[in-house]
Amino acid sequence: MAVIRIAAAGDLHASEASRERVMRAFERVESEADVILLAGDLTTTGEPDQARVLADAARELSIPVFAVLGNHDTHAGRVDEVRAVLEEAGVHVLDRSWKSCSIAGLEVGIVGTKGFVGGFPGSALPDFGEPLMRSVYAETTLEAEAIGKGLQEIVHCDLRIVLLHYAPVQATIEGEPEGIHVMLGSDRLATPIAEYGADLVLHGHAHAGSFEGHIGQIPVYNVAVHVTGRDFWIFDLEGARGHSAVEVEGPGPAV
Template sequence: MTRTVRIAAVSDIHCTKTSQGTLAPLLTQAAREADVLLLPGDLTDYGLADEAHVLVRELAGVRVPVVAVLGNHDFENGTPDDVRGILSDAGVTILDGEACEVHGVGFAGAKGFGGGFGRFTLGAWGEAPIKAFVKEALDEAMKLEAALARLRTPQRVAVLHYAPVAATVQGEPPEIFPFLGTSRLEEPLTRFPVAAVFHGHAHNGAPEGQLTNGTPVFNVALPLLRQHRADAPYHLLELNPEPADGTPTA
């Protein structure tokens, strides 16, 4: 019988310089139930090196591989490379247009960006700042596509911070939807099919949606999961690394 791989995911933990001892119970509990722990962005609150060092200590009890992407908060101080370096040195795999394999499951990750969804997606027209905003979204979508294209595993999982669909940001004010994600991220996910997509960022969104091809999309922002799963505010997904029909079990 093929062994399943259990994935625990929680994002938007917003570790601060005073978070010592507050995140470790959650992260250790989630890892205890899983074979890999996903952290889809906003690992720190202000993108400070001191915050990253605290998070390293909070992860000390985690005994499974940790895969993450950075979020917008991790860029706030202008030193995301410091955050990435500190966590990478501690054994966390930070994906930014890259891919990795854990227990036979492939993980492709990128931060993503905003821009809106469907027919409301922002186009690259007009002033230079608008064009730059759209280019950032396109660049992040290309990063995701490049990461997905590298994977050769039967089962693939996408890790983002921003949402690729509007369904998982429902509950947030409609006025801020363009800043919570973009449909441009969905395009590579349908071109290179995945078993599941994890993201965060939308603290007041919806826990689950799906791509146009039916692939499940999970919003695992910690503030949201605390509303829906108070005792275990993380999402658990089980995958068969070599499924007969490509269908995840959860």
């Protein structure tokens, strides 16, 4: 049975100030993993120059890099430029979309999107009232629908991964003040994952959150570097047709 090594990190918040650390982390992880997944907040404030730091780190890598954007990456209103800088360096930026790649003879499908806010039972935003509030609800609906559509489209893949920035479960944001849980994710993002299935779900955003959660039997990990305490966390995903199992391999290289 083939094992895919996945290096995951969220919330790198790259900028010129962290260039050396980012470059070194990517160089070191290249030999430890088959694929790199970045769970958003790639930049500090969404400036293309900050994205260039990540782009430079990813450009020469021999392994594929997939990324979703985070809320910080949208802050400067220059998402198209940030995305272009990353894509020029070969990073696959997923936004309500999916891609697949072949690793060790297995087809690995990755559904990626930023996700959005909305909260969890007890504090969830309703679809009610002012148009502005209802448009927030509608935005999360679009994210959830994209996850469901993507999972249906990669149903043929041997391994299926969902890559988000916002949390789909409350367990992985535990540790954050309850008052901001509504801003950290939404359980509505978990609904399509529970319905269509996946082998692994990764997100970031909740810097003070918790590492591990579940959607039914599906493992969910908050891979924000503030949570993992490492530049990358390495997951071993074991796959064969009709079967998969995730092993938490332990910390990736610390810099």
